[in-house]
Amino acid sequence: MTITHNHLTSRCGLCTSPVTALRLTAGGQRACATCVAPMQVCDYCDLPTAAAAPADDYGDLCVVCTNTLGLYPCDECPTLIGHGDTCTVHSALRPPAFTCDHCRTRRTGETASLATQERELCNACVGYFHVCEDCNLFDEYSTAVDSSDSPQAFCYSCARDHDYYECLSCERLIDQGDYCVNHIDHAAYxxxxxxxxxxxxxxxxxxxxxxxxxxxxxxxxxxxxxxxxxxxxxxxxxxxxxxxxxxxxxxxxxxxxxxxxxxxxxxxxxxxxxxxxxxxxxxxxxxxxxxxxxxxxxxxxxxxxxxxxxxxxxxxxxxxxxxxxxxxxxxxxxxxxxxxxxxxxxxxxxxxxxxxxxxxxxxxxxxxxxxxxxxxxxxxxxxxxxxxxxxxxxxxxxxxxxxxxxxxxxxxxxxxxxxxxxxxxxxxxxxx
Structure with a gap:
């Protein structure tokens, strides 16, 4: 949109130079051709703007249109988005979402860990599981202890195979006596x-x-x-x-x-x-x-x-x-x-x-x-x-x-x- 004046009575809203023609910018100012020349054009309102940001599905937008459309920056880059937390480029780079089989929470942005029977675990829940030192599978079981008090972790199946059983005071696995090292002093108390x-x-x-x-x-x-x-x-x-x-x-x-x-x-x-x-x-x-x-x-x-x-x-x-x-x-x-x-x-x-x-x-x-x-x-x-x-x-x-x-x-x-x-x-x- 260009506004033409017959007399040199108008001034540019940016450089204040007297001109005969002014153009409306996305910011609501009237600027001369010299000031408008280096500006980008907003792909939504078609008005020149001094600052335009890339947006998913919209091109480059001025600040006014960004606010009008309710867009916000991607978590990974300046690209503007209308929903979610990442733009189309970075969403494609993220691991696929999954539901943790332990806490049943929907997880995005992290890779699932696999447990016994190929259960998918989130980062918060994987710490509750241990890798069996015999079959190398995850199992939800506390660390077992052998007679020399050195820690070992077994799944239920492998613990039975190695003649381990539970401490009388907890679920910790032992291979002799009645109590694990944490509770062997039980009677002494x-x-x-x-x-x-x-x-x-x-x-x-x-x-x-x-x-x-x-x-x-x-x-x-x-x-x-x-x-x-x-x-x-x-x-x-x-x-x-x-x-x-x-x-x-x-x-x-x-x-x-x-x-x-x-x-x-x-x-x-x-x-x-x-x-x-x-x-x-x-x-x-x-x-x-x-x-x-x-x-x-x-x-x-x-x-x-x-x-x-x-x-x-x-x-x-x-x-x-x-x-x-x-x-x-x-x-x-x-x-x-x-x-x-x-x-x-x-x-x-x-x-x-x-x-x-x-x-x-x-x-x-x-x-x-x-x-x-x-x-x-x-x-x-x-x-x-x-x-x-x-x-x-x-x-x-x-x-x-x-x-x-x-x-x-x-x-x-x-x-x-x-x-x-x-x-x-x-x-x-x-x-x-």
Missing amino acids: DAIHDYYFKPEPIFHGTGPRYLGMELEINVPRGQLAECIDDATGALGELGYLKQDESIARGFELVTHPMSYRWALESFPWHLLDNLQAKGCTGDDIGLHVHISRAAFVNSFHVYRWMKFVYRNASDVQTLARRQSSYAAFDDHERVMVKETCKGERIPQRTLAINTQPEDTLELRVFASSLDIGQVQAALAFADASVSYTRDLTISDLAQRGAWNWDSFTRWILTRPKYSPLTRELENLACAC
Whole structure:
């Protein structure tokens, strides 16, 4: 469409030059012949356009016609389409659509995987199937395990041919025994009490300062039954095993109350070496020491002991080999120790010192360990810190720096019974 004027009074809507003839563009502007010359012509409205895009079944279209026809770009290229997600060129390149035989979902744009009896599986469902190592066909069956604990996958037919059968606790295939490696420890769990198990305490050694140890232990897969037998056999009436949510696989070894000297002389320390040899660890879990409240002379003694531990948080954490939200050193709790000792408040149990137990104070700071020296050092610190703070006077605290860690370490040097603690502090100093 060309518009002619008799006088040079019109201007091009694009270059603003005065002209005698203008042409309407797809964008609704009137342009001169010079501006229209390089433009494409929309194959739908026949008007010149500065930007035209290819479209399936329409040719090249301007933006206005693209919007009018409701077209949109192909997922793979700029070609405009009216339905689907790809243009005719790319649709031809895509795998044919199919319905997954497992989830019954119509799938496009992916290739089907074939399972037993030539079932077609989508990418999401193929992971539920396994290739039989005997006949090389897919089968919907969990991985089987042989007597050496090496994984093998069989279809039902081949499993029967190889005399495999199901674990009593799951559908996993085994060739001997009653349980697969995931459940072979099934019977052993009876020896692990639940978290709330708390028998009547049996006291060992001379009081009133008794220590109770809670040692969390990780056990490797397939070793739980044997490790439980080792632990219960070595402990006898000294302790028991419990569940704890912080232990992914293993148990918490809990002792009845022991005096420090009795623990050094009579605890079955060889058990820790045996468990470590079987691959057990204390990684990322804790060792807690309960101290009998009867070990403290009065509430002032409790105050001095708690204040000493909180004031030396950095050194205690170095000795304990961990900083944990399950054994937190909280500045507010340090300030409020006096109110806690008076019984005016009950702080949360996940602090460095848990004051909630009725008969004990729980020192939660230590990282678990199966190193005999480290565990003995934890017991030594619990006992020594209570003994050290027992008779401290105001003069000791104000004038002789008795709150300081150095004063405490000099004090334990003169007491050979705390040699496990001294050795551990020396080892830590050398490590630094």
